[in-house]
Amino acid sequence: MTLGRKKNQLNRTAQKTQVGTRPTAIDCFAGCGGMTEGFRQAGYRVVGAIEIDSSAATVYKLNHPQVHLWQNDIRKVSCRDILKTVGIRKGELDLLGGCPPCQGFSALRTMNGNRRIRDKRNDLIYEFQRLVLELLPKHVMLENVPRLLTDRRLDDFKKSLEEVGYILKAEILNVADYGVPQRRKRTVVVASRLGEPGLGRKAKSIRTVRQAIGTLKPAGQSDDPLHDMPEKRSRIVRERIRKIPKDGGGRRSLPPRLRLECHVESDGFKDVYGRMAWDEPAPTITTGCFNPSKGRFLHPEEDRAVTIREVALLQSFPPSYVFPAALGKVRLAEMIGNALPPKFIRLHAQALKRSEP
Numbered sequence: 001m002t003l004g005r006k007k008n009q010l011n012r013t014a015q016k017t018q019v020g021t022r023p024t025a026i027d028c029f030a031g032c033g034g035m036t037e038g039f040r041q042a043g044y045r046v047v048g049a050i051e052i053d054s055s056a057a058t059v060y061k062l063n064h065p066q067v068h069l070w071q072n073d074i075r076k077v078s079c080r081d082i083l084k085t086v087g088i089r090k091g092e093l094d095l096l097g098g099c100p101p102c103q104g105f106s107a108l109r110t111m112n113g114n115r116r117i118r119d120k121r122n123d124l125i126y127e128f129q130r131l132v133l134e135l136l137p138k139h140v141m142l143e144n145v146p147r148l149l150t151d152r153r154l155d156d157f158k159k160s161l162e163e164v165g166y167i168l169k170a171e172i173l174n175v176a177d178y179g180v181p182q183r184r185k186r187t188v189v190v191a192s193r194l195g196e197p198g199l200g201r202k203a204k205s206i207r208t209v210r211q212a213i214g215t216l217k218p219a220g221q222s223d224d225p226l227h228d229m230p231e232k233r234s235r236i237v238r239e240r241i242r243k244i245p246k247d248g249g250g251r252r253s254l255p256p257r258l259r260l261e262c263h264v265e266s267d268g269f270k271d272v273y274g275r276m277a278w279d280e281p282a283p284t285i286t287t288g289c290f291n292p293s294k295g296r297f298l299h300p301e302e303d304r305a306v307t308i309r310e311v312a313l314l315q316s317f318p319p320s321y322v323f324p325a326a327l328g329k330v331r332l333a334e335m336i337g338n339a340l341p342p343k344f345i346r347l348h349a350q351a352l353k354r355s356e357p
Contacts, residue, residue, distance in 0.1 A: 021045070022045040023353065024088065025044040025046045025095040025349075026137075027039065027046055027049040027067075027097050028074060028098030028127075028128055029050065029098050029099050029100055029124070030049035030051040030056070031053070031056045031340075032059040032063075032323070032335040033339075034315070034317070034339035034341060035097050035141075035340045035342075035345050036060070036067065037063070037318070037342035037345075038340065038343065038348075039097065039346075041343075042346045042350045044095060048069075048070070048082060048086050049068070050070045051069065051070075051071060052073050054071065055327055058327070059323060063322050074127045074128075075124075079130075091138075093138070094139060095137055095138070096135060097143075097349075099142070099144055100124040100125045125142075125153045125154070126156070129156070132161060133161075133164060136193070139191065139192045139194070139197065139352040141188070141190050141348060141349065141352065142157070142187075144186065144187050146172045146185050146187050147187075148187045154187075157189075158170070165193045167192055167193070167197060168191040169189070169191075169197050169199065170188070170190075171188060173186060173344075175341050176281040177202045177206075178343065179207050179347075180315070180316045180343050181208055181209055181211060181313075181316070182281050182284065182285055182316075183282070183283055184284045186344075188348060190348060190351075192352065192356075194357060195357055197352060198351035198352065198354055198355040199351050200344070200350065208279050208281060209277065209300060210300075212282075213314065216313075219307050222309075224309055227310070228307075229307060229308060231304055237292075241303045241304070244274070244298060245275070246275065247300045248274075248275055248276070248277030248280070250274040250296070251272060271283060271296035272292070272293060272296075274292075274295070274296035275296065275300050276296060283295060283296045285315055286337045288333065290305050290311070308332050308333065308336070311333065311336050315339055315342075316343035317336075
């Protein structure tokens with residue numbers, strides 16, 4: 001069969017719809033399931049996921065038990081096994097999504113201001129590329145930090161997909177514009193071999209910290225293990241937190257005796273020991289979101305850092321999403337901070353469905 005005939009056949013396969021069934025999706029680098037949850041809310045049937053980390057895989061299985069999870073290094077997962085396990089043929093998958101580990105692309109991972117630290121995780125985008133080329137899904141969604149947009153690896157990725165008939169669109173978007181109560185800029189790449197891919201519609205209004213967590217019971221009195229995890233702070237740290245003005249205040253208001261020497265010597269990282277503001281979106285939820293020394297992670301009003309339940313809600317996870325408290329605050333904060341906001345993913349996944357002819 002010639003390349004042209006084979007390509008046309010795959011395109012015809014892609015355009016067939018199965019009456020009474022939901023479109024299918026696979027989530028690569030699934031973490032605790034933020035992308036899968038977004039796909040599910042968008043009406044997709046997630047049939048497979050890949051995640052190497054055991055703790056994240058535990059959370060994923062608790063929330064998505066019907067999905068076949070490959071708890072393995074993505075480099076060791078073959079497309080032949082994927083197709084056989086989920087019972088589809090090449091070209092039939094509706095959506096393949098993934099967020100390769102972003103630490104290697106992060107703006108913080110630089111030396112001397114401009115020299116990028118070498119990180120082998122940077123090249124995992126090529127594993128995602130391999131899955132796209134071997135599975136030939138109808139649509140593709142790749143999400144990552146803003147710096148990916150100017151990385152040569154993304155250029156390689158786009159070129160390889162265009163060569164087999166995909167049309168791509170790549171933009172840096174702020175999740176706050178899409179109804180997530182958090183400021184978080186991300187590179188979103190969508191691709192389709194059925195036509196021009198679309199991106200999600202922006203929300204009519206910004207969702208705030210108050211709207212996301214303002215009605216929760218006081219931390220420690222809620223009977224929710226994620227909201228009631230105790231804090232262990234030294235006397236001077238507790239005093240420092242009490243002195244931060246409510247509703248958006250920062251460390252510049254601290255009296256001299258409570259200021260950290262490193263903050264006096266350096267004017268950077270101004271959000272450290274800052275409070276969130278009730279009527280604004282939260283700052284970017286990071287893996288250190290339980291620690292006031294890592295950013296603007298103090299509650300707007302109470303003298304504490306935001307809780308694990310609160311950061312999950314600020315990431316737009318539904319209140320029913322299960323995060324076992326037994327995993328501990330550090331591990332849970334790490335996986336929630338690394339997760340994709342489900343609401344953000346839902347809107348873009350819905351847009352890809354609308355873009356089909």
